[in-house]
Amino acid sequence: MSTPYLDTIRSPEDLKRLPPEALPGVAEEIRERIVHVVSANGGHLAPSLGTVELTLALHYVLDTPRDILIWDVGHQSYGHKILTGRNGRFETLRQEGGLSGFPRRAESEYDAFGTAHASTAISAALGFACSRDLKKETHKVVAVVGDGALTGGLAFEGLNQAGVVGTDLLVVLNDNSMSISPNVGAIARYLTKITSAPVYRRLEIDVWELLGKVPAGGKARALVRRIKEGLKNLVVPNILFEEFGFKYYGPIDGHDLGTLVEVLKQLKEVKGPVLLHTLTRKGKGYRFAEEDARKYHGVSSFDKLTGTSAKKPSAPTYTEVYGQTLSELAAGDPEIVAITAAMPDGTGLAKFATSYPERFHDVGIAEQHGTCFAAGLAAAGSKPFATIYSTFLQRAYDQIVHDVAVQNLPVRFALDRAGLVGEDGATHHGLFDIAYLRCLPGFVLMAPKDENEFRHMLATMAAYSGGPIAVRYPRGSGLGVPLDRELRLFRIGEAELLEQGTDLVLVAYGTMVAQAQAAAKLLAERGVSAAVINARFAKPLDDRLITEWARRTGRVATLEEAALPGGFGDAVLELLSRIPGPTVRALRFGVPDRFFDHGARDSLLKGAGLDSRSIARDIERWLKEEPRPKPEPLAPVGSNA
16 A cells, blocks of 8 residues: 655654645555454544645644644554554554554553543543643644533533633534535635634724723623524524634535634634534545445454455354344334434444334433433333443443432343453443442343353343343353244342352353363363353342352352452452351452453453463462362252343
């Protein structure tokens, strides 16, 4: 791939040396580079393709990294990485030890603020701007926000304070909805050229000063303000931003480099909070992504010539099983309602939305609202399934506590992407849900050992009305087990004995059941006999089964794909502490108390010591080092599956 322009760009300073007429050529090379790397590594393709010209214009006009540039979410930032000294390493994008798929402070001085969850950029940028003012500095602060991020309340909280503070801050609204009418757009572009020009700004200031000096100046100002707002309401669809205290400019074509550069240069001189509205097209420059921006928003590796996926999974994903099963349940239960936070495809609910549109709600990037909305539905007698990635549900914790748990409402939480999610990294690993939900009174927590058990857990959730209940499940394909046609209900808190043993018992939760069984086989080859329990529930635990096998073997190892502090292993330790008689030795396996970077899931599991070989090795070492307490003689116990 020939990239003569990019080969000369090591930093934005090199970009500034190019004449404006060279920028379209740079844009073309950036797009080719993004498609080439993402087709091999996977990643967020369509969003970054849509912001290439905007990225170029910002770095061409701003003095980064002195000027602060913050990308909301970070899905849009691949071009930014290429232009800021990371082009030579771009092939390592989302690979273990390589570049992150999101802006990351530890990675580059050009990444002023790490962003991976939406709607944070305005608040963070205002923090930078206020700190700048305290230090009497003069650099610019810019936040680039997607229109989807404005569905999150945090973005409006930031806008609200920024308008009150009144400091210099530029918010660029990257609007790729493609729904603004051409007529309105044409008029708005005309107004933008006028209102962003120096002549207009000087005239506006002169008029206001003149009006303030005449006797009726106050009334005149109020009249002019009403006239101005009335005219803008006729031709500009975003008077809302001016009500927040922002000067609004746009919308302009976000792919017109000449206009972008000209307007950004003018807006650098405008004081106070400013919002520039740009219209872009997700996936621009790559035909397949332009035709289906939703499909190519986040992708695994694919053939860039045909656009087809390079990987054919042998088993359905947990997400697919979820969507299929919930649709089956909804067919027989009109009270089931599905909720997602801007992820109808990512959570497998696209089919449900088509089949039951009146019972499907996409609340946007608003997990707080979605959770409180679910609480209202539950209080009114419906059966809401709040379907939210584990990492994103963290944003709704106050609602989980006060609106759901305190009222003991039967909201069904489906926590997709629980555990180590791979290439998206630390901000997206779903590692804390067990700890942050287990401490709440009344919650029931489940995790399936495979996709078939998952289906039965969903049926159990639909039938359960005793309070809030949650199921966590991983990203990616299931184990390929057969799926039962008939769904059955689990008894709340009942575990399953999978293997009997004499030397210790492995109590595993969710995805770790398969690893525990594999580790038990490895241990058997070394003369160690391990029982295996599929816990199914982290709360309530199966006290009877776990206690019996703990007393029988004298040794317990817990396994979970989640953070250790406050997690499933701690729940078992709390149970063991209540066992009278001889002490039971315990060992916990889980994700260590640190943030894990991006990488292939199998590699991350190994790094956390959660692969079967690491588990067997550590258990064998533990058995040699730990004196075995005297086990209690018990009658043989069979499976209670």
